[in-house]
Amino acid sequence: MTVTRFAPSPTGYLHIGGLRTALFSWLWARRQGGKFLLRIEDTDLARNSQAATEAILEAFEWVGMSHDGEAVYQSQRFDLYRRHIARLLDEGKAYYCYMSKEVLDALREEQQKRGERPRYDGRYRDGTLGPVEGVEPVVRIKAPLEGSVTIEDGIKGPVTFNWDEVDDFIIARADGSPTYNFVVAIDDAFMGVSDVIRGDDHLSNTPKQLVVYRALGFKEPKFFHVPMILNEAGKKLSKRDGATDVMEYKHQGYLPEALLNFLVRLGWSHGDQEIFSLEEMLALFDPNDINKSASAYNPSKLLWLNGHYIKNSPNDRLIKLLHEEFECDIRGHDAQEILLDLCKEKAQTLEEVKAQAQLFISRPTAYNPKDLALATPQALELLERFVAHLRHSGGPHLPVEYQAEIDRFLKESGAKMPALGKPLRLALFGQAQGPSLSDALAILGIEEVAARLEGLVSAVNT
C-alpha cells in the first residue's frame, strides 16, 4: 500500500511550499488508495508552538485535504526513539561520544582554517577513548566509512553519495533527546511510509537517514525530492512574496481550488492542460512526473486561475463566502442572480466581487470629482426624463427589458447612448465607469435608480 506523509515542524504557519508538497503527497496517496499521514515534528521543544500546529491543521481544513488517522506528535514518542537508540548502542552500531560542544567547535574551526570540510573525526568510534569527566555524552551512529549509496529518487533519478561524506552523526543529544535525521527514519519506518515526498532541501539528508534504516534493518522507502518554489525573481521564497500564510490567501479572497490548481501546476503537468478539478488531479497526478527543476512563484497566474474558478462558482456559494468571510451580505437581494453573475464576471478575487457588489448594496457616498463635470443641467434633465420614462413604461424587470426601454428612450429623445450612460453611471455609482447599465437597472430597480439620481442632483446643487 502506498503510504505518504506530511511532516511539518510547527515553528510557524503553513506556506505554499509546504502546502504543495502536502498536496503532492495527499494526491498520490489518495490516487493509490493508500494513506496520507500527518506527523508533527516537534522534537525541538523550544521552537514549537501549539498555535503553529493548529494553524497548519486549519490550512489543511480550508483546502480540503484530510489526513488518515490521528496526527502523530514526535514529542510523544520519545520512548520509541530511546528504545532504538539503546538497541543500536547494544548492537555496537552506535556509540557514546564524549566530545563536548566546545571541543567539537574548536575542531571544526581548525579544519575550516585548513580549508577542509568541517566534520566529526570519529575519535570515539572504536571505543578506545573512555568517558570524559564532566561531559554528558551524545550518541553517534556509525556511518559506513567507504563506498557509496545511490538513491533511486522518483524525481531526480539516481543520486549517488560517497559514504566518506557522511559523518557519524549524532542521534541523541547530551540530554538524551533524539535528533531529526534519526527520528525521521524511525517514524517513517514505523508509520509504514512507503513514499517519502518532501522538499529537495532534504536530498542531502537522505544518506544519513539511510544509515538508520540500514542499521535497524528497516525497509527503505521510495523517495521523491520535490524542487523548491522560488520567488518571482528566482530567489528563495520569503515572507515578502509567496511564503505567506496559506490562510492569507483565504482572507485575500482566493478559492482553495484555485490555489491547489495553481500549486499542482508548479512542477507538474499533464500535457497542455491548465485547469484541473480535484477529481482530475486525483486521477492524473503522479509524483514520477514532477519536474526536476525549481519553479518560480507566479502570482498573476494564480490570479487568473482564481478568476476562472470564481466565474465558475455557483452564486449561492459566493453569497455564502461573501457573507461569512467578507462582511458582505447580499442574501435575499431581489436580483441576487443577476447581481452575482455581473459581479463575478470581472473579478479575480472575492475582494473584487465584494467591491463590485458594494456598488449596488450601498449608494454612492461621494462622486468622482473628475466625472462630476458630466452632471450638467442638460444631463440631469435627461436623466430625470429617463427615470420618468421608466416609470411610465410597462414595468421592466429583466435586463433585456430594461435594455429595450433604454433603446426606446434613446430613440424617442434622440439622445446618444454616451450622453445617457455616462451621467447615469455617475448617478448610480459615483463614477462614470461601472457595470453594464441594463444589468444595473435591473438589479437596482426604478425606485432605487430614482433615489440615486436625486442624490446626484442634491450633490450638484450644494
Place this chain on the structure above:
RNA sequence: GGCCCCUUCGUCUAGCGGUUAGGACACCGCCCUUUCACGGCGGCGACACGGGUUCGAGUCCCGUAGGGGUCACCA
C-alpha cells in the same frame, strides 16, 4: 570551499533523436461594446555556453558558466 541537485519564451510548462519547438499566464494589437472588465482573434517571445556521439540533437555523453540545496547536540 566540499558534496549533491538544477538549466526550453519574462513566468509556469509540452517535448521523451527527425517538430515551422506547442500551450498557458503576463505584455502588445485588433474585434466585440454604453464605460470598465469578460470573451474572441492575432502578435511579441525560449532550447545558458562549448565540445563530442549521430546521417540528424532541445532531446544522449563530457566539460564550462550560472542558479539552488546541504554540510548543527534545527527541522
